[in-house]
Amino acid sequence: MPKNDEPDIVFLERDGRSIRQPYDDPLVIVLRVEEFNIHWMLIDNGSLANIIYSPAFQQMKLDKKRIKPFTSPLVSFTGDRIIPRGIVTLTVIAGTYPTQVTKNIDFLIVDYPSTNNIILGRPALNILRAAMSTYYLKVKFPIAYGVGEIKGDKF
Template structure:
């Protein structure tokens, strides 16, 4: 990038990668960054760490930089937001809303801090899409195993090692047993027997 060496400041804290490798950056430099989308433009000074390691990226923007740019970063796009959305504090006593009218067993809770118009839109959205909610394990249709299936990553050449039995309090043990029974009844899990 042909940076003036005098602009690069000393930086000694190591970066730790997902694999646990530690890299000491060569330095830190402050650059002016311009982020834009249609009808929106933001210019900010952003601190970049200079790292000497192979990468498929020229730069990596972290959360502090994205927060300064006020950028929303869903997986498939990047959008710069001009005005902040109001942040509603959770209310102490949320309003219970029947998703299916007349069925008090199917209830969701909405914070009272929402403005009335937004609250009404939220309630109508929830009621219009009530088919996506499941209230019991048996209501879940499951996922076709052709799409996804969990398989333990096991080397068949290695001898299996049995985990130590975990000891829970009576209260936790009861909760775990109840949850396992629900999953067994719904057919989400099954008991497997191994030879010792």
């Protein structure tokens, strides 16, 4: 494929071969963030922010000097107002070699109970130029010569 052509991102029936229907599972994936494989990463195209929960950030043992101030409150699903600890830019690798992409993505650090480690919201999905399918439990994104993909974790 010529480098200037945009690949078509499509979901085909074969994308769902290993998924037993019916189900209503959330789209949860594993991604490489900095030097860590982060499990329990929720894809949420309804979220206006990318969030990393404090326990996950602390386990990564990154330099706290990387945290920049961020004082605008977030409103949770329950209506609670949450002030993030700050914002941090992390390197995210989506996909597996050779169909992968590396991007720097900003995450709000949040002290709030969650079963997830990270929420990838619309800002990250847009940076990755990603399309998601909850039906196929998959995320696809353009790479230099084709389309990369991430399969969701089935519970």
